[in-house]
Amino acid sequence: MQSKLEKVVAGLKTGPRFLKELREFDNLVKAIGECKSKAEEDRVISQELELLKQRLSDPKLDKSRGKEYMIRLIYCEILGHDASFAYIKALQFASDPNIHTKKAAYLALTQFLDYNDNLVLLLVNTLLLDMKSDNYLIVCTALVAATRLIGADLVNAVYPVVVERLRHPKEHVRKKAVMALHWFGQLDPRRDGPLAGVELDKHFRTMLCDKDPSVMSASLCALHDSIKVDPRPYKNLIPSFTSILKQVSEHRLPKSYDYHRFPAPFIQIKLLKILAALGAGDRAASENMAAVLHQTLRRASTSHTIGSAIIYECVRTITTIYPNPQLLAAAAESIATFLRSPSHNLRYVGIDALAGITALNPAAAAEHQVAVLDCLEDPDDTLKLKTLELLYKMTKANNIQVIVDKMMGFLSSCTDEHIRKDIVRKVCDLAERYAPSPAWFVTTISEVFRLAGEHVDEADAHRLVRLIAEQDASLHASAVEAYLELLDGENVISSGAEAVTATASGTVTTTPRLSRKKLPETILLVICWVLGEFGHLARRPAQAVLARLVGILHVHKAASDRLRGCLLTALAKLAAHTGGATGPVGQTLIQPHDGVAGSAAGGAAGQDAADLVHKCLNSQSLELQQRAHELQALLRCAPPVLAAAMPVDASCEEFSPQDLAAVAALPFLEGHVARALAGGAAPYLPPEARGGRTGDGGSKGLRFAAYEPAPYAIPLAAASTSYAATGAYDSRSGSITGASGTGLAAGVAAAAAVVPSASSTTEPQLMVKPAGGRKWGPAQYETDYGASASSSQTAPLAAAMGPPPPAAAAAPRSVGAHHSRSGSSASLTGQTPSERERFAASLFGGGGSASTTTAVRPTAAAQLPAGQRQLNGSAIATATRPASSYAVPTPNPMDLLLDLDVPPPPQQQRPAGPAAVASSHGASQPAGNWMDSMMAAPAGPMSSAAPLGGVGQVGGSAPSGGSFLGPGVSNGGMMYGIQASRPPLQQQPGGMGIAMPAPMGGMLSSLQQPHLVQASGFGGEMGMGMAGGPAGYGAAAPPVQPQAWQQQQMASGMAAPIWPQQQQQQRRQQQQQQQAGRSADPFGDLLS
């Protein structure tokens, strides 16, 4: 201010011109401040730039006003205008002796330039001089500029000077020097570039012991980044870090470091981050830091946001390092405060922290289900998104449908492209991992395509096509129907009427607003392929399918050649499958294009189709021409030829290794190769040989492990080349074989088949139809499903179980059940539990609602030492848990019963009425209670010492938590016993169905246990539903992972059955109640 005043005085002395110039800055600020619109602002800045150009190019430039010019330039750049004309001037001002001008010039340069800019070269000398300045302010300025402007190629020029500054007496300089070195380290994080051999870390370690806390805190930043790259060399620093953290949290730093009475919170947070990086996956290290973490957590309070920030960081550290039960317990306790807080910010971090804890202790989320639901329904998008992330992390096979539903809901309302992309990725990932049925997968992915097709990876489309191809006719038919309806919807909209769309099983209700969007091309390609391949299965006549296919072009007038080609191939296939040239479609397609509409049974659509073919015959695109000609030629061929060229449902045909080997040899190319060799071309070298050669000759710096061929690369390449070879061969010889043709649709199919399958073999074979088992998704997911080794006999066994119901029947069960449930229970009981509670139940697999949780929880919780309660799921749990309580990680008995295929002994279901239940419980228990006992069942084996024991033993030793728990426990023990006595169950999901009823029935009848009879009933029904699923898929329906079981067991204090089962139970219960002529409230005990 003072200097300004002096300037004004000086201005008054020198006269009006100077005064006018002096006011330029103030005028600029005023003008910018008064701007009402962006356009006005732009105009002001443009004028200013003109003025500055004029002033700066003036040879009589007033150097004393350099600072002002620099700031005006900064303004121009900040407001989005290019001021590059002045960069050179800024460089000149940087060497100005006036510290104000110099600092402003450096500031301008750091704002304008980045370290890649060539102009920086001109600055290096000035920078070096300034770093050696006597004035520590100048040194600091130069060092800060170095953190922004020095690139990898200049590091070595300034490095020695910067290191020297580490010993500067002024702590500000040391601090800045450390940060400059930090920047250099970031330029070369692996220390293999310009900083190779430089002992950067040694300096950081030294500076960690600096007597000034601010220098220490700077070196923490630097060390943190190095530790993130590779924590191993820094393990010996753990004692230093813990001791610093201890001292900081004990308030040993000067008061001036306090922030709202919290001792140096930002240093604490940085230290916590460092400890997290050091302790991750390192048990010994984690144990060393446990005490100090506990102390930090305890000392921070939520009285101020910064305290919450420290707690949040503590929780993040605790969940990152090797899990420690006590710490996890304390962390869970702390975040409870966050989640209960009215502040959105605290709830946001609470959800985030909860996601971390849930990863280690799945029970944690269930405790806070109400809070989580609140956040999910919050109008705040950020919070919702964060909650969806939490849900994404806790998704299991049992709650995927609800969670994906929620995500789709968000997707349909979200407009941010990045978030949409992220959600699409998550949905695809989840669907791939946990899809309960192929029908569901197909519906979901198609829905994703519809909602946000532009974000879906084409690989997902291939996976979808492949999955559809692998399924049986019923799914094909339902896919065809679903896609026809999608096209219907699009067509209707295009003609301006109200949209009526629905997907096969109604996962997501389609709103007219959203379906107004045109379908993206990727899904259209899929639709073309599906309708071409399976269009003959449609319920409507082939003509109508043809009309829909051709109708695509009415909506998408600018369809790409790729889509048109696909469409042509689809038409050809459709014609071939519906009677060839003499069929209705065939007739339409090959009729001469004479402009006479409706000569065949075609009508307008037929005419359109004929038009399309005709246009393509004369298309500029050679591929379209070829396809169109092929189509016509093929349709004119004799039926056997046509059938061979376009066989029905042969997209999944298996090639024998011999076939492939024959093709891979490429005999027809030999002549060409011989000619090329004769012409002097280099002989072909296989990749291995090539690799060896470059390894010898090339520089060793270019060989990285990542470039080694992946295990599946060879078969993949072989398969694709062989496919290409087929195509090439075909087109040469003029006869088209296989399902393919040269069309893209076939390309899609082949590509899909080539996508590395779960059972990626090392032989080049296209095994697209392995019997049973899960067929899509990366291999690692297979383990998630626990037992997946489905033998080839699985499918026949499952098939033998009974007539498979149509896929459509299975689909609503899995997808729509959640929704249908509320309606039925309401009509039955008249007392509807709120939607939220039911949702919570389905989401958290909780026993209905929080009330049930609290009712059942204390019993089981009391049986477990606190430490055990905290540790769950995951490998840690098994490691630390006493062997006696969980000898073997076994799936939840309930899950086993419900997921495996147990055919229902129908006569057993009947006597199992609620009346019988009530009698066994005593008159005081309402009939609905058996459900509680069912839920409590898994708690039995968990809390008992001998989980694998027989019925009596378990029943006897288990603590009974009430009148209903007794039977429940023995019930659980019972199921457990069955399960334990049949270890191979998991390996033979199909065989299970046959083998199971006998022991089941026997035991049941001998025990006279009504609960068990009921349970078996569900198991049976569930088994039916699953096995009835398409193509033996149900047989391989994912058995619940051992992990999930453990998690549930742990979560279950409340003994939570997962939701689909609950619906099964409920449906069954309702049926039985109807049978028994009673209408007890099934939720009576769950939700009261």
Next chain:
Amino acid sequence: MIKFLLMVNKQGQTRLAKYFAEYLSTDERRALEGEVVRKCLSRTDKQCSFYEHRQYKIVYRRYASLFFMVGVDDEENELAVLEFIHCFVEVLDKHFGQVCELDIMNEPEMVHYILDEMLVNGQIVDTNKANILEPVQLLEHATA
């Protein structure tokens, strides 16, 4: 780490912008700032002070007519950043005395210098007010 810091008034006019290890062209910055500011201004008090934008998480805080927006990466502690903004404002307040938008417009370089003391390479290096203001005040007293 902190990727950028923006000061924007409630009309959406940028008052100060500082980027860390995030080199964008003028046009890219302009586009990014436009999107970030638009999103931020559309948020209400009932929403939390964080939102995601592109690869950034934006933490913002409002002081009278001025918004402070900080773009951070995934691993930053949002609450801490929120408090850092407040700490920064406290320092500004101590320096300018009842800091207002006009102060920042009139002396943007001082704001930058203060920020340079607190944030280097996108890392919070110092929050000790005495440490931060010492060189800044020294500079003020240096003869022009």
